[in-house]
Amino acid sequence: MATIKLSANKxxxxxxxxxxxxxxxxxxxxxxxxxQGIFGYLPAEVQEVIAKExxxxxxxxxxxxTFYSFFTMLPKGEFPISICLGTACYVRGAEKVIDEFKxxxxxxxxxxxPDGKFSVACLRCVGACGLAPVVLVGDKxxxxxxxxxxxxxxxxxxx
Amino acid sequence: METIKLTxxxxxxxxxxxxxxxxxxxxAGIHIPTLCYLHxxxxxxENKPAGCRIxxxxxEGRRNLAPACVTDCAEGMVVxxxxxxxxxxxxxxxxxxxxxxxxxxxxxxKNGNCELQTMAQEFGIRKLHYEGEQSTYxxxxxxxxxxxxxxxxxxxxxxxxxxxxQTVGVLSAVNRGFMSVVAxxxxxxxxxxxxxxxxxxxxxxxxxxxxxxxxxxxxIRALADPSKTVVVQTAPAVRVALGxxxxxxxxxxxxxKLAAALRRLGFNFVFDTDFAADLTIMEEGTELLDRLTRxxxxxxxxxxxxLTSCCPGWVNFFEHQFPEMMDIPSTARxxxxxxxxxxxxxxxxxxxxxxxxxxxxxxxxCLAKKFECQRDEFSTNGNPDVDFSIxxxxxxxxxKQSNINFNELPEEDFDHPMGESTGAAVIFGTTGGVIxxxxxxxxxxxxxKKLLKVDFEELRGMEYIRQATIDFDGxxxxxxxxxxxxxxxxxxxxxxxxxxxxxxxxIMACPGGCIGGGGQPLHHGDSSIIKARQKAIYLExxxxxxxxSHENPYIVKLYEEFLGKPMSEKAHHLLHTHYFxxxxxxxxx
Numbered sequence: 001m002a003t004i005k006l007s008a009n010k011x012x013x014x015x016x017x018x019x020x021x022x023x024x025x026x027x028x029x030x031x032x033x034x035x036q037g038i039f040g041y042l043p044a045e046v047q048e049v050i051a052k053e054x055x056x057x058x059x060x061x062x063x064x065x066t067f068y069s070f071f072t073m074l075p076k077g078e079f080p081i082s083i084c085l086g087t088a089c090y091v092r093g094a095e096k097v098i099d100e101f102k103x104x105x106x107x108x109x110x111x112x113x114p115d116g117k118f119s120v121a122c123l124r125c126v127g128a129c130g131l132a133p134v135v136l137v138g139d140k141x142x143x144x145x146x147x148x149x150x151x152x153x154x155x156x157x158x159x
Numbered sequence: 160m161e162t163i164k165l166t167x168x169x170x171x172x173x174x175x176x177x178x179x180x181x182x183x184x185x186x187a188g189i190h191i192p193t194l195c196y197l198h199x200x201x202x203x204x205e206n207k208p209a210g211c212r213i214x215x216x217x218x219e220g221r222r223n224l225a226p227a228c229v230t231d232c233a234e235g236m237v238v239x240x241x242x243x244x245x246x247x248x249x250x251x252x253x254x255x256x257x258x259x260x261x262x263x264x265x266x267x268x269k270n271g272n273c274e275l276q277t278m279a280q281e282f283g284i285r286k287l288h289y290e291g292e293q294s295t296y297x298x299x300x301x302x303x304x305x306x307x308x309x310x311x312x313x314x315x316x317x318x319x320x321x322x323x324x325q326t327v328g329v330l331s332a333v334n335r336g337f338m339s340v341v342a343x344x345x346x347x348x349x350x351x352x353x354x355x356x357x358x359x360x361x362x363x364x365x366x367x368x369x370x371x372x373x374x375x376x377x378x379i380r381a382l383a384d385p386s387k388t389v390v391v392q393t394a395p396a397v398r399v400a401l402g403x404x405x406x407x408x409x410x411x412x413x414x415x416k417l418a419a420a421l422r423r424l425g426f427n428f429v430f431d432t433d434f435a436a437d438l439t440i441m442e443e444g445t446e447l448l449d450r451l452t453r454x455x456x457x458x459x460x461x462x463x464x465x466l467t468s469c470c471p472g473w474v475n476f477f478e479h480q481f482p483e484m485m486d487i488p489s490t491a492r493x494x495x496x497x498x499x500x501x502x503x504x505x506x507x508x509x510x511x512x513x514x515x516x517x518x519x520x521x522x523x524x525c526l527a528k529k530f531e532c533q534r535d536e537f538s539t540n541g542n543p544d545v546d547f548s549i550x551x552x553x554x555x556x557x558x559k560q561s562n563i564n565f566n567e568l569p570e571e572d573f574d575h576p577m578g579e580s581t582g583a584a585v586i587f588g589t590t591g592g593v594i595x596x597x598x599x600x601x602x603x604x605x606x607x608k609k610l611l612k613v614d615f616e617e618l619r620g621m622e623y624i625r626q627a628t629i630d631f632d633g634x635x636x637x638x639x640x641x642x643x644x645x646x647x648x649x650x651x652x653x654x655x656x657x658x659x660x661x662x663x664x665x666i667m668a669c670p671g672g673c674i675g676g677g678g679q680p681l682h683h684g685d686s687s688i689i690k691a692r693q694k695a696i697y698l699e700x701x702x703x704x705x706x707x708s709h710e711n712p713y714i715v716k717l718y719e720e721f722l723g724k725p726m727s728e729k730a731h732h733l734l735h736t737h738y739f740x741x742x743x744x745x746x747x748x
Contacts, residue, residue: 044344044345047344047345056328057322057327057328057329057331057344058328058344058345059328059329059330059331059333059342059343059344059352060322060328060331061344062331062333062344062345062346063331063332063333066333066334066335067332067333067334067335067339068335069335
């Protein structure tokens with residue numbers, strides 16, 4: 001695990017989140033949700049702070065973080081790639097698109113490239129089923145993506 | 160009390176409302192098998208995650224089988240605990256558990272003492288019908304405890320002990336589904352966590368997933384080395400529990416046989432940690448009186464209460480969790496370490512050997528002692544005061560391996576000088592014992608009067624937090640006692656909040672004290688065993704001629720010949736220690 005220190009203002013923001021839930025143990029999931037909103041992911045330091053603020057063990061926080069697939073301990077890349085796995089996209093070959101991203105970038109779903117540029121994630125339906133299969137890079141939507149088209153998308157950002 | 164009538168296996172029984180089927184059946188003499196369930200009645204500890212599904216029973220009128228451990232009885236309920244549907248279901252559940260469990264039972268540390276193995280035997284499992292992937296996880300070896308998670312069945316007893324009872328919070332279920340394991344935060348190894356090595360997780364683990372680091376081979380090697388003088392010390396709680404490993408009833412006192420067995424194993428000097436417990440009282444008692452006197456004379460820099468420091472699990476606990484209060488515990492080393500320090504100086508000198516040629520082995524009811532003896536501050540030029548600490552269980556293995564028929568051994572005595580002890584030292588093995596021993600000595604030293612009665616019943620018992628006021632000839636001394644680290648935490652929090660009225664507090668990490676230690680013979684959920692050991696401890700004390708530490712003639716001699724007086728410079732150097740702030744040790748790598 002890399003050493004990532006929290007900046008003072010982010011730390012204050014995190015503590016404020018805990019406080020907004022009255023530092024209640026039972027609000028752990030809500031706190032984690034907001035924290036991931038702030039940091040983009042949940043590094044160990046963030047979990048340590050939350051555990052302290054909510055007066056629960058870090059092991060327990062880590063247990064919850066690893067239980068729910070929504071939570072991630074890996075930072076997102078500069079260009080987060082999300083492949084839709086909704087029904088329409090799935091039947092139109094989204095899985096092959098994922099495989100191509102994995103092959104080109106040498107990462108698994110949920111991971112980030114070592115240079116911090118790209119991260120690959122899946123999501124469920126962005127409401128653009130007519131364009132299936134759909135890929136998002138940041139907020140930009142790519143429709144009717146074929147495995148062959150993946151390298152062009154990557155090239156667009158790899159400069 | 161509102162009661163309910165129900166039928167279990169054609170037996171009509173009446174139970175209090177809120178009783179589970181499992182407890183109702185037990186009360187009626189019907190045994191329902193359990194695996195994840197654990198109930199230490201006398202200690203008020205219960206684990207019922209309803210995770211394993213072994214205890215399922217048929218409740219007539221219900222579609223699904225019900226787990227007996229968490230299903231409450233209802234009026235008119237008809238329960239079948241062993242019809243064919245139930246039996247088949249249980250067997251399937253067990254086979255599924257076994258399908259993801261290594262079958263290397265023959266060479267498992269828990270072979271013959273494993274609840275899963277026993278159950279497979281009782282159920283008559285002869286074939287595994289389910290093949291599939293087996294989960295694998297790296298083995299984690301710490302100074303005291305080994306985690307072999309491949310053998311974990313997710314009963315989560317360890318998690319309950321670590322979190323609910325001990326409030327140490329190291330273990331938690333992490334990940335999901337097939338990948339889930341019980342692990343420290345960020346799946347670090349135990350030695351990178353806040354683990355206190357109290358070993359209560361090991362004490363309740365039904366399988367070989369959590370075991371102690373075994374040092375018996377190192378001891379055998381030392382015994383076989385002719386250039387080494389091997390000295391052994393044995394803790395008070397061992398003598399009231401070791402017999403269980405040889406089929407004797409819980410609470411059987413085997414002090415004499417223990418000494419005989421150690422002699423036959425080849426130890427050159429068979430000594431007793433109790434000797435060092437008496438020494439601890441001299442140092443800790445003097446420190447108590449010194450702090451008390453200065454505090455009462457108005458020196459506000461002297462903090463009270465004084466806390467005992469014999470328990471290494473407890474020391475680890477406050478170093479990690481309450482570092483800001485490190486000036487409150489006594490600086491006295493634990494008896495194990497006092498013994499080692501004296502053995503490798505005073506005694507080594509006496510018999511004319513160098514410390515490097517002496518090996519000190521301790522027999523302990525404890526796993527944290529393994530960690531304690533490896534601490535840097537307890538060694539001189541890299542040579543530890545105590546070389547190896549083995550548990551009561553490991554000693555039993557050693558005796559069995561060495562073809563010693565334990566039950567046929569004669570009763571023998573410990574050797575002199577470090578084998579002589581008093582009743583005050585024996586009671587170190589139970590909750591309340593250390594402080595009672597301290598009171599016996601402190602009272603007489605402080606008041607200059609002889610105690611008419613050395614038994615302080617008000618300090619004894621099994622309640623988690625106890626308090627008593629002892630009259631020191633007009634000076635009321637408030638004593639607090641806690642066992643189980645969760646209860647210790649409560650007393651510590653009171654001190655932190657300035658609410659504590661105590662002058663002295665005894666703390667032991669394990670429920671029951673050392674008699675319930677993580678290195679003791681496994682109780683398999685029967686807490687009456689721990690009570691029986693406690694009774695035996697007080698019996699052993701009552702049978703001693705000398706029952707006050709300061710009257711131990713060999714302790715008196717040790718001070719005359721070697722140490723001077725309690726808290727002297729030499730005593731400070733050899734018998735006292737300092738603590739470390741470990742609170743930041745676990746943050747971000």
